[in-house]
Amino acid sequence: MKIKNLKNTRILLLVSIFFLSFKTTFAQLNTGAGMVLRTNIENPGINIRGGYLIDKKINVSLDFTYFLPYKEEGISSKIVERTNNCLELNLNISYWIDKIDATTLKIVVYPIAGLNLTVTKESETIKQSSGKLETTSDPNTNIGFNIGGGVMYKINSINFFAEGKQIIGINQAALTVGALILFKWDAF
Numbered sequence: 001m002k003i004k005n006l007k008n009t010r011i012l013l014l015v016s017i018f019f020l021s022f023k024t025t026f027a028q029l030n031t032g033a034g035m036v037l038r039t040n041i042e043n044p045g046i047n048i049r050g051g052y053l054i055d056k057k058i059n060v061s062l063d064f065t066y067f068l069p070y071k072e073e074g075i076s077s078k079i080v081e082r083t084n085n086c087l088e089l090n091l092n093i094s095y096w097i098d099k100i101d102a103t104t105l106k107i108v109v110y111p112i113a114g115l116n117l118t119v120t121k122e123s124e125t126i127k128q129s130s131g132k133l134e135t136t137s138d139p140n141t142n143i144g145f146n147i148g149g150g151v152m153y154k155i156n157s158i159n160f161f162a163e164g165k166q167i168i169g170i171n172q173a174a175l176t177v178g179a180l181i182l183f184k185w186d187a188f
Helices: 004-022
Strands: 026-038 045-054 058-073 077-093 097-100 105-129 133-155 159-170 172-186
Touching: 004 045, 026 159, 045 077, 045 172, 077 133, 105 159, 133 172
Parallel strands: none
Antiparallel strands: 026 045, 026 172, 045 058, 058 077, 077 105, 097 105, 105 133, 133 159, 159 172
């Protein structure tokens, strides 16, 4: 009986320590949008994102970018039209480092690391010898790793940001500029 009570006491103590350690936990949601320029993609992309900031420093974010389609017409006597479509999904983690400037507005710098999923589709409309048009498409899915950094300029609850990253495995670079809105609360 004593061993069972001792075991229950230890479990209760561990659970109490676990919950007390989060007494001052701070959590913050952020959401925003921006524009992306990426190497080897002719048109800009529209980016939407959401993140979860843990203890004012570690941000885990998910973002989606849709690149505007790029269309070429009259490429040759045989190829009538070529269209490229691209979208990407990123799961990133960053560490926000606060700096205070002279006007008391905050500047935050941060390194980025994460995963990238890029889906591209190239379609060609070809004129057959019979005069008939035939469309073919070639979809590709690539997975890469993001490494980079960013800077934010905080004004109240809005953060204007610029971030650059290299996508390893796809061998492309991306530059994103936009704004985030922050929503915060104390978790306990």
